[in-house]
Amino acid sequence: MSTGKLPPAADGLQLNFCKTLACRNFGLSDAKYYLLQDTDPSRPGLVCRECGAFPPLLNNQAVKCEFTRLKTQDSGNLAACGTKGCIAHGQPVLTHREFYHAFGYSGERQRYRCKHCQSTFVDKWSNANSKSEVQQKLLGLLFTGHPVREICRKLDMNPKTFYDHLDQIAARCRNKLASVDARFLQQAKETPMASTFAPLQPRSDNGVMWLATGDAAQGYVLLQNINYSSDEEKPDEEADVYTPNSRRMPDNFIHLAEVGEPSSDNLLNRVNAKYQEVMSRSNVEDFYTRPVNVDYPSKGCLIRPQYTAYAQYLRLQELIEHWGELTLYLPQEPLLRSAVISVFKERMEQRRCHPVYVAQTPQWQENDTADNIDIMLLSWWRDRWALTQKGEAAKAICHLGRETGTEKKWLQCASTFMLEEYQARFHVNFRSLIDEPRRRLRPGGLLPLLDIFRAWSNLCHQNSEGLTPAQALGLTRHPYTLAQLLA
Numbered sequence: 001m002s003t004g005k006l007p008p009a010a011d012g013l014q015l016n017f018c019k020t021l022a023c024r025n026f027g028l029s030d031a032k033y034y035l036l037q038d039t040d041p042s043r044p045g046l047v048c049r050e051c052g053a054f055p056p057l058l059n060n061q062a063v064k065c066e067f068t069r070l071k072t073q074d075s076g077n078l079a080a081c082g083t084k085g086c087i088a089h090g091q092p093v094l095t096h097r098e099f100y101h102a103f104g105y106s107g108e109r110q111r112y113r114c115k116h117c118q119s120t121f122v123d124k125w126s127n128a129n130s131k132s133e134v135q136q137k138l139l140g141l142l143f144t145g146h147p148v149r150e151i152c153r154k155l156d157m158n159p160k161t162f163y164d165h166l167d168q169i170a171a172r173c174r175n176k177l178a179s180v181d182a183r184f185l186q187q188a189k190e191t192p193m194a195s196t197f198a199p200l201q202p203r204s205d206n207g208v209m210w211l212a213t214g215d216a217a218q219g220y221v222l223l224q225n226i227n228y229s230s231d232e233e234k235p236d237e238e239a240d241v242y243t244p245n246s247r248r249m250p251d252n253f254i255h256l257a258e259v260g261e262p263s264s265d266n267l268l269n270r271v272n273a274k275y276q277e278v279m280s281r282s283n284v285e286d287f288y289t290r291p292v293n294v295d296y297p298s299k300g301c302l303i304r305p306q307y308t309a310y311a312q313y314l315r316l317q318e319l320i321e322h323w324g325e326l327t328l329y330l331p332q333e334p335l336l337r338s339a340v341i342s343v344f345k346e347r348m349e350q351r352r353c354h355p356v357y358v359a360q361t362p363q364w365q366e367n368d369t370a371d372n373i374d375i376m377l378l379s380w381w382r383d384r385w386a387l388t389q390k391g392e393a394a395k396a397i398c399h400l401g402r403e404t405g406t407e408k409k410w411l412q413c414a415s416t417f418m419l420e421e422y423q424a425r426f427h428v429n430f431r432s433l434i435d436e437p438r439r440r441l442r443p444g445g446l447l448p449l450l451d452i453f454r455a456w457s458n459l460c461h462q463n464s465e466g467l468t469p470a471q472a473l474g475l476t477r478h479p480y481t482l483a484q485l486l487a
Contacts (some may be wrong), residue, residue: 005031006046010060017044017312020381021401027345038240041282045241055284055338058306062247062478066303066311073447074315077171078178079112079123086117093123094175095182125175129486134211136482137168138162139452143299147432163432163445173455173487178460183475184220185319191473192216192327193316195336196419197309200226202427204440207294207302210450211312212419216329219418220469221454223315230444232301249288249302254432258289267361268376268387268396274332275379277417285335298441302484309335313343327354329414330400332373337400348401355400357383358414363393370395370411425461426453455485 007030018025018033025033025048035047035467044054046457062126071090078092082098088099093112095149103113103120108127129135134155141151150160171361194216200208208228214221232248239245283289296302320326326347330336340355347353370388378385387396397410427434432447439445458469459480 004036006034006036007057007059008061010064013056013060013064013314015060015063017055017345018048018051018053018339019055019338019399020048020051021341021348022051023048023053023361027349045215054284056285056306057241058310059241059244059246062242063307063310064312065244066247066307067314070228070308072313073225074223075178076173077125077174079121079125081114081119082121083114083115083117083119086114086119088114088116090169092178094178103337125172129172130167131168132483132486133373135165135486138165139456139482139486142433143429143456145429145432147436164447165325166448166452169453169486174450176270176480176485177455177458180470180475181222183471184473187475188215188473189320189323190325192329192337193222193414194329194416194419195312196331196332196416196423197336198423198427200228200443200446201434201440203435204443205228205293205295206297206440206443207288208297208443209305210309210423211309212288212335212423213312213316213328214419214422215473216327216415216418218469218472220458220473220475221419222319223292223312224450224454225308225312226447226450227303228297228300228443229303230300230447231409234296234301247304247307249296251296251305253288253294253296254291256293265361267359267389267390267396271332271359271378271385279380282361285338287294287333287335294428295441297443305329306335306339309339310343313339317343318399325352325354327356329356329358329416331416332357332359332398339483341400349429350401351401354403356410356414357385357398357400358395358416359397360415362393364395365393366417367412368393368395368406373407373411375407422457426450427459429453460485 006408014029015027017027020026033049035049037047038045045057047054076090078094080090080092081088083089091099094099099115100112101112101115105111106122110123110125110126111120137155138151141154148159148162152159194215195211197211200210208226210224210226212221212224235245235248235250238252239249239274278284280288281290286304326344328340337355341348344353369422372388374387376385383398384402385396385398387394388411395411399412433439459476460468462468462479469477471479
């Protein structure tokens with residue numbers, strides 16, 4: 001329980017502070033600058049004495065825990081030193097060759113020795129894939145919409161063998177992407193990034209949200225994560241923010257009456273309606289703290305979405321530490337706004353981070369010019385929006401750092417379209433598997449599919465000009481075939 005103090009920092013990480021950039025308390029994590037209370041759940045636990053902002057509290061250790069889970073999920077199968085405490089621990093050979101010596105072979109697999117601790121290990125993905133042919137057929141059938149049972153019948157395998165193959169394919173795809181990701185991080189230092197989030201299974205209402213971050217122009221996806229852990233169990237009751245279990249969600253949602261979400265063809269009305277929905281939450285960073293219908297997964301545990309978002313941006317911060325500036329286009333969602341501003345606090349203070357809200361109507365054409373621009377301040381936060389309209393087509397942006405004079409540039413180039421299209425393609429390609437009745441409450445089986453789809457989308461999927469995202473960014477010379485992806 002609270003003792004009148006902010007939740008303690010975790011290994012130097014403290015994310016509890018005022019998120020208002022113009023406030024003198026921005027980034028300050030001393031309890032004397034805030035009003036703290038934990039007796040009334042309907043009221044904010046933290047209020048800034050200077051500007052009145054009410055950023056929700058976070059358990060810093062739980063954010064670190066989620067960050068570790070995400071990092072392990074991304075690179076846990078890659079060949080790396082396994083000695084805890086070693087400087088090379090967990091650093092993959094594919095991206096940190098300076099830490100290792102090639103040290104002969106174990107059968108057909110390459111063995112390595114760590115230069116620091118002298119431990120040896122084997123790269124289990126360094127030999128040829130003896131199952132490549134059947135796995136290519138499996139992926140071909142899967143990408144063309146065949147259900148699992150039909151694939152098993154055509155390939156004469158049982159469902160367990162199918163999912164074993166899927167896990168192996170996903171591991172190979174992560175391995176294949178690791179070196180290309182490293183190339184992206186080295187070469188794409190000035191490229192604008194974008195983030196989008198969507199339900200993993202749109203027809204399931206199981207509470208699993210999918211957050212993706214990647215290159216805004218070409219759609220190369222660098223990071224993705226979901227607020228679901230298949231290895232943990234749901235808690236029986238809500239834990240307060242001062243306990244490590246606060247990141248896990250219990251099944252105690254307030255259910256929403258059957259009323260449709262408000263919709264409007266007018267872009268300004270849509271933006272205002274989103275702010276109203278945000279203010280209806282008891283925690284503005286958590287869209288599950290308002291009445292909502294959730295059919296909790298029968299296995300595994302839902303993670304509070306703010307912990308998933310903060311963890312992904314911590315991972316992004318780690319990866320792009322050498323970048324000079326970061327431009328990040330976002331959908332209108334305070335969860336992402338707060339996570340970006342918190343994680344990239346120093347960059348925000350130095351004006352080296354440009355988070356931009358983007359909203360537009362379906363009629364808006366990408367790279368269209370903005371002729372007439374209206375400026376307006378919206379919501380409790382007084383966010384500064386720039387809106388332009390051409391007939392039925394409209395677009396609006398909000399630079400969250402309150403940069404002025406560049407509205408025309410952002411209206412022309414800011415876009416989350418490529419990441420939205422990436423997620424939409426996933427839902428179309430694998431609809432039969434995603435919508436399978438038993439799968440709706442057991443989303444863990446889709447985790448390998450996310451890894452496979454990211455690799456296929458980055459390296460194999462070609463745009464109208466015949467280029468993959470990796471090709472368009474100069475990371476590869478040609479599109480990968482399924483055989484090359486699984487080699």
